[in-house]
Amino acid sequence: MSRGRREDVVNVGSFAFERGGELDLDVAYAAYGDPTDPTVLVCHALTGSQYVAGPAPEGVSGQAAGWWDALVGPGKPIDTRAYHVVCANVPGSCYGTTGPVSEGPDGDPYGPDFPAVTVGDWTRSQARLLDALGVDTLYAVVGGSVGGMNVIDWAKRYPERVERIAAIATSPRLDAQCLGLNTAARRAITSDANYGDGDYYGGPEPDEGLAVARRIGHVMYLSKASMTDRFDRRVAERRADDHDDPTAEGFPYRDVASYLDYNAERFTERFDANSYLYLLRALDEYDLAADYPSDAAALADYEGDALVLSFTGDWHFPPEGGEVIADAFEAGPGAAVHRVIESDYGHDAFLVEPDRVGPPVRTLLERGASAVTTEADQNATPDYPRVCTGLLPDA
Amino acid sequence: MSRGRREDVVNVGSFAFERGGELDLDVAYAAYGDPTDPTVLVCHALTGSQYVAGPAPEGVSGQAAGWWDALVGPGKPIDTRAYHVVCANVPGSCYGTTGPVSEGPDGDPYGPDFPAVTVGDWTRSQARLLDALGVDTLYAVVGGSVGGMNVIDWAKRYPERVERIAAIATSPRLDAQCLGLNTAARRAITSDANYGDGDYYGGPEPDEGLAVARRIGHVMYLSKASMTDRFDRRVAERRADDHDDPTAEGFPYRDVASYLDYNAERFTERFDANSYLYLLRALDEYDLAADYPSDAAALADYEGDALVLSFTGDWHFPPEGGEVIADAFEAGPGAAVHRVIESDYGHDAFLVEPDRVGPPVRTLLERGASAVTTEADQNATPDYPRVCTGLLPDA
Numbered sequence: 001m002s003r004g005r006r007e008d009v010v011n012v013g014s015f016a017f018e019r020g021g022e023l024d025l026d027v028a029y030a031a032y033g034d035p036t037d038p039t040v041l042v043c044h045a046l047t048g049s050q051y052v053a054g055p056a057p058e059g060v061s062g063q064a065a066g067w068w069d070a071l072v073g074p075g076k077p078i079d080t081r082a083y084h085v086v087c088a089n090v091p092g093s094c095y096g097t098t099g100p101v102s103e104g105p106d107g108d109p110y111g112p113d114f115p116a117v118t119v120g121d122w123t124r125s126q127a128r129l130l131d132a133l134g135v136d137t138l139y140a141v142v143g144g145s146v147g148g149m150n151v152i153d154w155a156k157r158y159p160e161r162v163e164r165i166a167a168i169a170t171s172p173r174l175d176a177q178c179l180g181l182n183t184a185a186r187r188a189i190t191s192d193a194n195y196g197d198g199d200y201y202g203g204p205e206p207d208e209g210l211a212v213a214r215r216i217g218h219v220m221y222l223s224k225a226s227m228t229d230r231f232d233r234r235v236a237e238r239r240a241d242d243h244d245d246p247t248a249e250g251f252p253y254r255d256v257a258s259y260l261d262y263n264a265e266r267f268t269e270r271f272d273a274n275s276y277l278y279l280l281r282a283l284d285e286y287d288l289a290a291d292y293p294s295d296a297a298a299l300a301d302y303e304g305d306a307l308v309l310s311f312t313g314d315w316h317f318p319p320e321g322g323e324v325i326a327d328a329f330e331a332g333p334g335a336a337v338h339r340v341i342e343s344d345y346g347h348d349a350f351l352v353e354p355d356r357v358g359p360p361v362r363t364l365l366e367r368g369a370s371a372v373t374t375e376a377d378q379n380a381t382p383d384y385p386r387v388c389t390g391l392l393p394d395a
Numbered sequence: 396m397s398r399g400r401r402e403d404v405v406n407v408g409s410f411a412f413e414r415g416g417e418l419d420l421d422v423a424y425a426a427y428g429d430p431t432d433p434t435v436l437v438c439h440a441l442t443g444s445q446y447v448a449g450p451a452p453e454g455v456s457g458q459a460a461g462w463w464d465a466l467v468g469p470g471k472p473i474d475t476r477a478y479h480v481v482c483a484n485v486p487g488s489c490y491g492t493t494g495p496v497s498e499g500p501d502g503d504p505y506g507p508d509f510p511a512v513t514v515g516d517w518t519r520s521q522a523r524l525l526d527a528l529g530v531d532t533l534y535a536v537v538g539g540s541v542g543g544m545n546v547i548d549w550a551k552r553y554p555e556r557v558e559r560i561a562a563i564a565t566s567p568r569l570d571a572q573c574l575g576l577n578t579a580a581r582r583a584i585t586s587d588a589n590y591g592d593g594d595y596y597g598g599p600e601p602d603e604g605l606a607v608a609r610r611i612g613h614v615m616y617l618s619k620a621s622m623t624d625r626f627d628r629r630v631a632e633r634r635a636d637d638h639d640d641p642t643a644e645g646f647p648y649r650d651v652a653s654y655l656d657y658n659a660e661r662f663t664e665r666f667d668a669n670s671y672l673y674l675l676r677a678l679d680e681y682d683l684a685a686d687y688p689s690d691a692a693a694l695a696d697y698e699g700d701a702l703v704l705s706f707t708g709d710w711h712f713p714p715e716g717g718e719v720i721a722d723a724f725e726a727g728p729g730a731a732v733h734r735v736i737e738s739d740y741g742h743d744a745f746l747v748e749p750d751r752v753g754p755p756v757r758t759l760l761e762r763g764a765s766a767v768t769t770e771a772d773q774n775a776t777p778d779y780p781r782v783c784t785g786l787l788p789d790a
Contacts, residue, residue, distance in 0.1 A: 019645035116645030176622035176651045177614060183652040184610035190640045191603035193588035198641045208586035212607065215579035219572060224710070227571035233682070245585045246593045247672040250414035250511030251680055256571045257578040277642040285646055287628070315619070 004080060005054050006031045009096055012128035017091075021115025023104075027129040028096025029088040032072060033080035039135045040078055040365070041126060042068065042087040043143030043150035045351075046217075046279050047271050049095040052087040053080075060095060061270050062263075063351065070354035077358035078365065083139060090150070091125050092117035092278035100274035101201070112198030117278050119146065119286040123153045127161070137161055140365055144168035144350035144357075145317065146283045152325060155302040156288065164305035164369065166361050169314055169350035171321030172288035172295050172328070178316060181220055182280050185213035189273050198274055210273040211264035213280075218260055223313035223346030231256035288328065295328035302329070305369035306336040307360060311349040335369040399475060400449050401426045404491055407523035412486075416510025418499075422524045423491025424483040427467060428475035434530045435473055435760070436521060437463065437482040438538030438545035440746075441612075441674050442666050444490040447482040448475075455490060456665050457658075458746065465749035472753035473760065478534060485545075486520050487512035487673035495669035496596070507593030512673050514541065514681040518548045522556070532556055535760055539563035539745035539752075540712065541678045547694070547720060551683065554697035559764065561756050563704040564745035566716030567683035567690050567723070573711060576615060577675050580608035584668050593669055605668040606659035608675075613655055618708035618741030626651035633657075683723065690723035697724070700764035701731040702755060706744040730764040 007030045015025035030050040042052050049056065049064035053072035056065035072078045072085055089097035092114065100114040130138070141162055143151045148170025155165050174182070192209025194200055219227075236258035292298035306329035310322030319340045326338030341356045343349040350357060363372045402425045410420035425445040437447050444451065444459035448467035451460035467473045467480055484492035487509065499505040525533070536557055538546045543565025550560050569577070587604025589595055614622075631653035687693040701724035705717030714735045721733030736751045738744040745752060758767045 112641030114642075116642070173628060175619060176626040176628065177617070177619045179626075179628065179649055180610070180614045180617075180622060180651045180655055183649075183655055184607055184614065186640060186642075187603075187610065187656075188583055188607045191587070191607060197639070208582075212579055212583045212586060215575070215582065216611065219575045219579065222572070224570060224572045227575060231571040231574075233568060233571065233574065244592070245581060245672070246507030247509075247511070247581075247669065247676060251676050254574055254578075254679075256575045260575055260578055261582075274642065277640070281642060281646050284649075 004032055005051075007050070010129055010132045012125065012132060015091070015125065015128065017115040018118045018120050018124075019116035023098065023115065025091060025125060025128070026096070026098045026102070027088050027091075027125050029086055029129055032085040033083055035084050035133075037082060037084040038139030039130070040083045040085045040140045040142060041130070041138050041154070042072065042078070042085060043122070043126075043141065043147035044087060044090070045143070045145035045147045046283060047267070047276070048147065049093070050087045050089045051095075052085070059270065062266060064095065064270060067351060068354070071358055071361065077362035078142065079362075083365070084135075086130070086133070086135070088126050088129050090117075090122040090279070092121075092275060092282065094272040094275040097125070099272070100278060101272045108199075109201045111201060111274055114274070114278065117282050119149050119153050119282050120157065122150050122282070123157050126150075126154075127158060137163065140164045140166065142166040142168070142361060145170060145347065146279070146286070148317070149283070149286045149288075152288055152299070153286070155304065155306065155329075156298045159299075159302040159304070162302070162304050164307070164364055166307040166309065166364055167322075167325060168309040168357060169311055169317050169347055170308075170325070171317040172324050173286060174284055178220065179284055181216055182284050185216045186277055186280060188212035188216070189277055192273075195273065200273070205268075206273045207268040210268050210271070210276060211261075213276060214264040214267045215260045218263060220316045221347045223315060223344055225313055225344040226346050226348075227256065229344065231259065288325065295324060296331035299328050299332050301332075303333045305334055305364065307364040307369050307372055308336070308338040309350070309357060309360060310338065310340045311343040311345065311347070311353070312340060313344045314347045314349065316347040335373075337369045337373040339372060399427055400446075402445070405524055405527045407520065407527060410486070410520065410523065412510040413513045413515050413519075414511035418493065418510065420486060420520060420523070421491070421493045421497070422483050422486075422520050424481055424524055427480040428478055430479050430528070432477060432479040433534030434525070435478045435480045435535045435537060436525070436533050436549070437467065437473070437480060438517070438521075438536065438542035439482060439485070440538070440540035440542045441678060442662070442671070443542065444488070445482040445484045446490075447480070454665065457661060459490065459665060462746060463749070466753055466756065472757035473537065474757075478760070479530075481525070481528070481530070483521050483524050485512075485517040485674070487516075487670060487677065489667040489670040492520070494667070495673060496667045503594075504596040506596060506669055509669070509673065512677050514544050514548050514677050515552065517545050517677070518552050521545075521549075522553060532558065535559045535561065537561040537563070537756060538565075540565060540742065541674070541681070543712075544678070544681045544683075547683055548681070550697040550699065550701065550724075551693045554694075554699075557697070557699050559700035559702070559759055561702040561704065561759055562717075562720060563752060564706055564709055564712050564742055565703075565720070566712040567719050568681060569679055573615065574679055576611055577679050580611045581672055581675060583607035583611070584672055587668075590668065595668070600663075601668045602663040605663050605666070605671060606656075608671060609659040609662045610655045613658060615711045616742045618710060618739055620708055620739040621741050621743075622651065624739065626654060683720070690719060691726035694723050694727050696727075698728045700729055700759065702759040702764050702767055703731070703733040704745070704752060704755060705733065705735045706738045706740065706742070706748070707735060708739045709742045709744060711742040730768075732764045732768040734767060
């Protein structure tokens with residue numbers, strides 16, 4: 001209960017997945033602040049968890065532990081003295097909500113028998129959780145990356161339940177380049193000899209494949225500029241004892257390799273390979289316009305405020321995608337603003353630049369999207385000159 | 396002998412590698428045109444071969460077979476009626492020059508006992524070949540990608556033997572982002588259970604790991620824009636029968652995945668995993684300024700002409716790198732020009748845009764770098780607005 005966090009697992013009963021399959025679903029969540037205050041739902045990113053702020057339980061580390069600690073808490077932009085903050089682990093993940101590692105009806109982990117999961121399933125599972133918690137209307141839904149897709153999916157799917165949203169470093173749908181890199185990442189996992197047919201639980205796990213996938217992901221989350229600033233071509237201090245590459249002899253172990261190796265290895269300790277496959281699929285598959293003639297049509301019933309934040313150095317979820325989302329919201333009845341934040345940090349900026357993310361989110365919550373617009377007019381970059389227009393569609 | 400190609404393997408005797416190790420080196424090459432004409436050396440890219448033009452022998456396919464057929468031949472920009480064109484397979488590769496697949500002194504393939512290979516070793520092996528062929532001075536050295544590093548290494552290492560160079564879609568050294576992706580690619584190979592200690596010859600080969608590595612490489616060679624144009628989020632016609640991903644059920648097999656899978660599989664039929672590891676190391680390790688105080692100092696003795704070509708959509712070897720190379724040449728006594736070509740094709744533009752690569756190369760050969768400068772002033776994009784300045788260092 002440190003810093004006022006409560007956590008629990010709620011069984012929301014039988015849950016039918018969008019692409020087929022049905023199971024008895026547990027939803028694990030963390031909550032902060034006074035439950036009688038207006039509720040802000042926070043949506044976590046691909047490998048995040050419900051532990052959005054404060055310390056997390058043992059085994060929950062890296063970007064799953066207190067990943068928005070600078071944004072959520074007493075006096076912080078998402079102020080737990082004013083709001084009841086809820087964050088739920090998504091179906092398919094491995095932090096307490098039912099997923100491939102969970103015990104199925106036969107007593108073994110579901111593994112690859114787990115149903116296909118979509119972002120829409122995440123949204124629906126959160127709605128079921130909130131029903132169980134007695135929360136009808138959300139004061140706000142906030143999240144970044146694929147969590148931002150989850151956010152806009154709320155406005156699309158339950159427009160009447162949401163008053164304002166902040167969709168950060170996200171996209172209406174992934175482009176072919178990201179789909180391609182995610183394909184390579186999935187193949188790295190499924191071609192690991194330990195992956196086999198996906199039922200690897202109890203035996204050696206496909207950690208090497210998962211680590212390769214994570215290295216690919218990690219490069220996607222950083223920008224060229226930030227990687228040059230941080231690593232350039234410097235040689236690492238630690239030795240690459242743990243990577244048996246006989247062709248490495250005669251060559252330096254570089255900082256960038258050391259960083260990617262280290263983080264990939266740590267990642268395999270905290271995340272499940274099947275969960276990674278499932279959630280990556282949900283990310284790849286998300287399309288705001290799905291089942292509608294257009295993005296705007298998908299959001300036409302949403303009357304709340306919308307804040308879209310993008311980062312200039314983000315080549316994974318670039319500002320052009322944010323603009324498409326903002327345009328879709330703007331076509332509807334609510335107030336919408338797209339704020340492009342100058343940052344070299346790449347996609348990771350939504351996590352590592354809280355000083356730039358926090359103020360507009362605070363303004364949205366306290367005074368609405370229009371107030372952010374006014375501030376944006378005063379402070380924001382008028383255009384986004386640092387973004388990579390040449391590498392983007394229709395630019 | 397179709398279209399006048401001659402091919403041969405020359406034993407250049409004992410060869411000491413830069414990073415240690417020595418062996419009896421065979422250099423396989425192809426030659427086109429009249430040997431009494433001025434010689435143009437063409438340097439191939441990472442997985443290319445000596446078969447720069449025309450049909451290649453069986454087993455040499457994809458980008459290893461006739462990869463610059465549009466540039467090299469009678470009447471073409473590198474006109475085999477005027478020049479004697481030589482292209483040699485580099486040490487460490489697998490198209491006839493000694494490499495990991497070659498038989499070592501014990502009668503088995505060298506495998507991971509092959510010495511560490513550098514771009515400098517490639518240059519030195521080519522010099523030894525040319526000595527054997529009786530070619531002292533090169534009318535020109537031309538190549539793209541890591542072959543372009545090979546080209547500038549010629550100007551650095553043997554400035555007195557080279558009269559003009561064309562370095563295309565290349566870089567003075569890779570940046571951290573590319574080093575990071577290449578690290579992920581290498582780990583995919585070495586973590587394949589079939590890779591083992593690298594002595595996999597005669598048993599099952601690490602094709603799955605090599606295929607993952609190639610998918611990563613393939614995305615690096617394309618641009619975001621070209622991938623969107625070509626694939627977007629379209630669903631593939633063929634089925635993904637060959638990829639056992641149990642978590643794929645319920646999701647479409649997309650064009651981009653189909654393309655990457657297909658090409659990666661074909662690639663494993665024509666290339667050796669150890670060769671890929673060795674050549675990727677050479678690429679990562681190349682640094683124009685190595686052993687010199689600066690890039691300009693490395694090229695200070697080169698008095699010939701230099702043409703540097705870059706492509707706006709190339710995020711792997713971006714135009715900024717070409718500019719650094721051109722600046723280094725310009726600081727020396729010879730004429731140098733950097734021409735930035737508008738292209739959405741990404742790094743692959745050097746292969747797939749012969750109509751844009753050919754004319755400046757022809758001009759360089761016929762009239763020198765200064766003549767390209769004049770044309771560039773008339774035709775080229777004054778700045779390179781489509782390049783991704785925000786994602787690049789010091790932009």
